[in-house]
Amino acid sequence: MDIRFADCSVRFGDKTALHPLTLTLTERRIGIIGLNGSGKTTFARLINGLVKPSGGHVLVGGLDTVADEKRVFGKAGFIFQNPQHQLIMPIVEEDIAFGLKNRGLKTTEITERTATILARFGISHLARRRVHELSGGETQLVAMASVLVTEPDILILDEPTNQLDLKNRALVASTIESLEQQVLVISHDLSLVEDFERVLLFDGGRLVADGTPGEVIARYRELAAC
Numbered sequence: 001m002d003i004r005f006a007d008c009s010v011r012f013g014d015k016t017a018l019h020p021l022t023l024t025l026t027e028r029r030i031g032i033i034g035l036n037g038s039g040k041t042t043f044a045r046l047i048n049g050l051v052k053p054s055g056g057h058v059l060v061g062g063l064d065t066v067a068d069e070k071r072v073f074g075k076a077g078f079i080f081q082n083p084q085h086q087l088i089m090p091i092v093e094e095d096i097a098f099g100l101k102n103r104g105l106k107t108t109e110i111t112e113r114t115a116t117i118l119a120r121f122g123i124s125h126l127a128r129r130r131v132h133e134l135s136g137g138e139t140q141l142v143a144m145a146s147v148l149v150t151e152p153d154i155l156i157l158d159e160p161t162n163q164l165d166l167k168n169r170a171l172v173a174s175t176i177e178s179l180e181q182q183v184l185v186i187s188h189d190l191s192l193v194e195d196f197e198r199v200l201l202f203d204g205g206r207l208v209a210d211g212t213p214g215e216v217i218a219r220y221r222e223l224a225a226c
């Protein structure tokens, strides 16, 4: 799906979080890297309309994130940096069913789709668990399942391996790899994006490098002087 930024900028009061940017993303695997506070989350949130442009437009599959807000929101799923905050129901299977209920699906279909996504993520055993008792890796997987069950075309993950141990990191990385969706990943874990098709580097609210992982990660290392 085409994601188009047309002269898009974001200001929060006096602060420019994103300087005017024009680019089109069509690749299936896109990494977003950069120092803390460089504008990565702001850029990614523009794609599903969580942040609105202060200037210009963002078009997702031809739909404007402001004029067609609701349809864009359904197309692009976002998994937050701290996914425990996005699990709203007390029990795992209830949380996964929540988005489907909101879409008015029948109970039988909700039950079937919930069971299918749990099995696909290898977390059927967590169905009746309390969401606040899950480990970090389990929380990440449940959050991904809760978003993916609604079948978005695009999945955006904000630091999905943050605070995960090596085993859970590998599990989340291989789950991302197996997704058929178009995926955008914000990460400080550079090895997570090193096989992606395209990587974007932000610095001070500007896109300063855009290309293959090898060249963009090298540029980031120069920028961070390490």
Ligand SMILES: Nc1ncnc2c1ncn2[C@@H]1O[C@H](COP(=O)(O)OP(=O)(O)OP(=O)(O)O)[C@@H](O)[C@H]1O
Binding pocket: 012, 015, 016, 017, 034, 035, 036, 037, 038, 039, 040, 041, 042, 043
């Ligand atoms: N809602 C907001 N109100 C005011 N300032 C904001 C808001 N959201 C972001 N900012 C500011 O915009 C700049 C970019 O923030 P953003 O969260 O996009 O950076 P980031 O690259 O994702 O950072 P990190 O790697 O630390 O998560 C920062 O200076 C931040 O403080």
